[in-house]
Amino acid sequence: MSSAIAWRRECGTFHTTYAADMALRPTPLARARIAIVIFAALAFGALAGRYELSIANQVGIAAVGALGLNVLVGFTGQISVAQGAFLGVGAYTSAYLTTRIGVPFWVALPAAGLVTAAVGGIFGIPSLRLKGLYLVIATLAAQVVIEWFMIHLVPVTGGSQGIFGIPAPALGPLVFDTERAYYFLTLAAVALAVLGCANLFRSRAGRAFIAIRDQDVAASVVGVDVFRYKITAFMVSSFIVGAAGALQAHHDLIVSPENFNLAVSIEYLGMVIIGGLGTVSGSLYGAAFIRLLPIALATVARSVPGIALNVNVLKEAAFGVAIIGFLILEPRGIAKVWRDIKDYFRLWPFKY
Amino acid sequence: MSPELTLVLQLLIGGVAIGGVYALIALGFVLIYKATDVLNLAQGEMLLLGAYVSYGLIAQIGLPVPVAFLITLAFSIVLGITIERVALRPLIGEPAISVIMVTIGLAILLRSIVIGIWGTEYRVYPDVLPKESAQIGPLSVSLEFLWSFGIAMALVALFALAFRYTRVGIAMRAVADDQQAALSMGINVRFVFATSWVIAAIVSSIGGILLASIQGTGILLATLGLKALPVAIVGGLDSIIGAAAGGVIVGVLETLSAGYLDVPLGGGVRDVAPFVFLVLILLVKPYGLFGKERIERV
Numbered sequence: 001m002s003s004a005i006a007w008r009r010e011c012g013t014f015h016t017t018y019a020a021d022m023a024l025r026p027t028p029l030a031r032a033r034i035a036i037v038i039f040a041a042l043a044f045g046a047l048a049g050r051y052e053l054s055i056a057n058q059v060g061i062a063a064v065g066a067l068g069l070n071v072l073v074g075f076t077g078q079i080s081v082a083q084g085a086f087l088g089v090g091a092y093t094s095a096y097l098t099t100r101i102g103v104p105f106w107v108a109l110p111a112a113g114l115v116t117a118a119v120g121g122i123f124g125i126p127s128l129r130l131k132g133l134y135l136v137i138a139t140l141a142a143q144v145v146i147e148w149f150m151i152h153l154v155p156v157t158g159g160s161q162g163i164f165g166i167p168a169p170a171l172g173p174l175v176f177d178t179e180r181a182y183y184f185l186t187l188a189a190v191a192l193a194v195l196g197c198a199n200l201f202r203s204r205a206g207r208a209f210i211a212i213r214d215q216d217v218a219a220s221v222v223g224v225d226v227f228r229y230k231i232t233a234f235m236v237s238s239f240i241v242g243a244a245g246a247l248q249a250h251h252d253l254i255v256s257p258e259n260f261n262l263a264v265s266i267e268y269l270g271m272v273i274i275g276g277l278g279t280v281s282g283s284l285y286g287a288a289f290i291r292l293l294p295i296a297l298a299t300v301a302r303s304v305p306g307i308a309l310n311v312n313v314l315k316e317a318a319f320g321v322a323i324i325g326f327l328i329l330e331p332r333g334i335a336k337v338w339r340d341i342k343d344y345f346r347l348w349p350f351k352y
Numbered sequence: 353m354s355p356e357l358t359l360v361l362q363l364l365i366g367g368v369a370i371g372g373v374y375a376l377i378a379l380g381f382v383l384i385y386k387a388t389d390v391l392n393l394a395q396g397e398m399l400l401l402g403a404y405v406s407y408g409l410i411a412q413i414g415l416p417v418p419v420a421f422l423i424t425l426a427f428s429i430v431l432g433i434t435i436e437r438v439a440l441r442p443l444i445g446e447p448a449i450s451v452i453m454v455t456i457g458l459a460i461l462l463r464s465i466v467i468g469i470w471g472t473e474y475r476v477y478p479d480v481l482p483k484e485s486a487q488i489g490p491l492s493v494s495l496e497f498l499w500s501f502g503i504a505m506a507l508v509a510l511f512a513l514a515f516r517y518t519r520v521g522i523a524m525r526a527v528a529d530d531q532q533a534a535l536s537m538g539i540n541v542r543f544v545f546a547t548s549w550v551i552a553a554i555v556s557s558i559g560g561i562l563l564a565s566i567q568g569t570g571i572l573l574a575t576l577g578l579k580a581l582p583v584a585i586v587g588g589l590d591s592i593i594g595a596a597a598g599g600v601i602v603g604v605l606e607t608l609s610a611g612y613l614d615v616p617l618g619g620g621v622r623d624v625a626p627f628v629f630l631v632l633i634l635l636v637k638p639y640g641l642f643g644k645e646r647i648e649r650v
Contacts, residue, residue, distance in 0.1 A: 134638060136391065
């Protein structure tokens with residue numbers, strides 16, 4: 001009887017070791033749930049069709065990018081609208097290294113992360129003096145400047161045409177050139193990013209990030225080196241975003257400036273807002289929501305006869321409405337909605 | 353005058369003239385920020401909507417210009433009130449990121465409304481301002497630039513004075529300074545919020561009409577809202593005089609950098625230069641040239 005309760009609920013589960021107390025998934029139910037998710041993700045990769053897998057890949061890549069952005073915006077409270085540019089830095093670095101220098105993908109991917117981390121660190125320096133709205137504008141400047149370089153630094157970036165003919169990643173005889181093969185690569189990347197982020201916020205640095213977000217003056221009073229950790233947050237976030245950019249480059253096999261403009265930054269901000277600021281899982285929900293919303297809309301628009309609406313305009317409008325709607329109705333995003341649902345069933349059938 | 357000097361003066365005049373319109377858009381940012389602490393990133397789209405509504409009334413329905421102008425203003429008032437009521441009021445007290453994102457959401461929504469109604473193609477705006485250009489010595493100045501500069505500066509001056517001397521202006525300043533204190537002094541904070549949004553909508557509609565008559569009506573007008581951001585920030589987000597000064601500074605900077613740096617650097621410098629300048633200014637003066645420094649308490 002008591003073990004049946006412990007299986008389902010947090011109360012009644014008594015941790016006897018520090019390891020058990022620190023576990024990311026402290027209850028057996030949570031562990032079972034994550035096992036089901038992993039199994040479902042693997043089964044999806046094995047069974048789904050090409051179209052579904054290509055959507056899943058887009059969602060997965062966006063999820064990694066959104067996680068990176070969430071580290072900065074959701075956990076450290078430094079608002080950045082340079083996400084598109086940072087994705088671009090990662091994508092261009094990886095594309096340049098693999099096409100022009102012939103470096104294998106497995107080296108180019110971390111290199112893309114490191115280069116983006118360096119660029120992010122540099123553009124994070126203004127955060128020493130700038131806060132809130134003024135910092136938003138400084139990151140907007142970063143976006144504009146980096147975008148300008150993408151278009152005008154032709155020998156490196158290929159100008160407005162971009163770089164094409166990017167090779168698909170290969171591991172020995174295994175080439176990730178189909179949506180299905182790439183899906184498992186994306187899945188691994190998402191898993192790595194999720195694990196990394198979930199653990200980051202249990203570490204000293206992660207706690208410092210959260211302290212800075214909640215009240216930076218107070219954080220510095222209790223001994224957090226605010227500037228150092230702000231730059232660290234910019235670099236960690238940019239590293240993940242850069243890796244996402246590289247993943248995108250090797251998935252699309254082409255990079256061009258219009259894939260990394262301000263609209264992309266805003267799209268990613270929409271993901272972290274709708275998913276849930278300052279939650280790891282929210283980044284995934286938000287990425288899925290933003291990527292699936294236009295597809296769902298297009299499907300609906302196709303199936304309703306006699307609709308003469310411009311679908312692209314409809315998608316745009318829906319994106320705007322979704323952002324406004326979530327902010328007004330559920331500012332803490334899908335992650336909060338999901339937690340509420342879980343909380344309801346955690347006590348069920350009892351009142352409390 | 354040497355040709356070199358003529359070129360510099362010509363660029364300067366062009367920069368100052370376009371800077372006037374930037375100042376007008378920046379005024380919208382500043383008014384809202386001052387009274388409500390919101391950075392309204394939908395400013396460009398409000399401008400776009402104003403330009404298109406007036407275009408529709410003049411060119412498509414065929415109303416005379418003054419009537420169309422008045423209807424556009426009435427529309428702006430309704431727009432301002434609606435935005436404040438529906439989107440901003442529920443977010444009072446939420447973190448900055450939420451408020452910024454809601455204005456971004458608004459921007460996307462307004463833009464898609466414009467595209468949905470008018471499409472994306474470029475349209476020639478009916479002549480509202482005189483098209484000729486005046487000759488001052490060897491320099492030629494387009495009259496529509498002069499007019500728009502004059503109108504913009506008159507509006508900036510008007511609002512600076514209104515902020516300083518009228519009852520509503522003083523109430524807005526009080527709200528900006530301390531909302532709770534203002535509330536306890538019997539100031540209607542909601543009314544102040546609504547008023548500042550209405551004024552911002554009106555100002556951006558006028559800016560939209562001026563810009564549309566200079567450049568024609570197109571979706572790209574909205575990006576000018578983005579351009580006015582460095583203007584507002586360089587001057588300091590809470591300074592009306594700063595908006596005017598920032599407008600002229602950024603306008604001149606743009607034309608000068610376009611005139612001198614575009615060829616050696618390969619084009620597009622015009623759009624980047626204000627932002628680079630902006631970051632440099634911010635690193636030295638984090639609250640802009642004329643902005644008020646905030647003292648933080650834990």
